Amino acid sequence: MILIKASGLVRNDAKTQKCLLNPTDFTLAGGDRIALTGPSGSGKSVFLRALALLDPLEEGRVFWRDKPVSSSGIPAYRRHVSYIAQRPAMLEGTVEDNLRYPFSLKVYHDLTFDRAAALRLAEQAGRGERFLDQQASELSGGEAQIAALIRVLQLQPDVLLLDEPTASLDPESSREIESLVAAWFSGAAQDDRAYIWISHDQEQAQRMSERRLTMQAGTLSEHTT
Secondary structure, three states: OEEEEEEEEEEEOOOOOOEEEEEEEEEEEOOOEEEEEOOOOOOHHHHHHHHOOOOOOOEEEEEEOOEEOOHHHHHHHHHHEEEEOOOOOOOOOEHHHHHHHHHHOHHHOOOOOOHHHHHHHHHHOOOOHHHHHOEHHHOOHHHHHHHHHHHHHOOOOOEEEEEOOOOOOOHHHHHHHHHHHHHHHHOOOOOOOEEEEEOOOHHHHHHOOOEEEEEEOOEEEEOOO
16 A cells, blocks of 8 residues: 655755755555665755655655645644654653643644553653653653654554654664664554654664665665665
8 A cells, every 4th residue: 555655856955946855756655664874965854854744845746645635734644644853852841741742733633642552652662650750851862762752653653754763872772762663563554554764874774674765965766785
């Protein structure tokens, strides 16, 4: 099943109008585990943000399950497709306060916070109940990323777009992030979920993917060994 289809995506720098992402066609199918690698500044994050419809496109369309995503449909699209930044934004308050926040948004009006489910996710990352009571301002980089990922995973998205989620983290925290994503991926039918993981760590890219892509100067291509 095709989850996301991108047709002719183009992104330019807003100030210089330099092309950041050359015309790009791409298909993400259910069950895909994709690693995206390439030099810094090559356009990897630009591409992921374009797929997430976080930035305006100069050209191209994004389709969700064969239907084009309109401007008015972007909030509903983001309910299915979640972008995870390298440096997560945490709100003031506890970890639990941060986990509760999405349920205050209109797009999730039909959902309610489930503390037991959040705790199960925390335990998958080696964290206990006390983790939910910690102040967000006191979290390490790895702990903040775990909290941010739990905040997304509790909403049961279909697609994760992971923009170097373990960059600058210690090996233990990186493994915990990997475990969370792997558990989420395996927690549904084979064709229901997919992810793209940007990484500069070639061993991680190999470990976390079955399909490899590379980005060079704004051009996306299949990885060849």
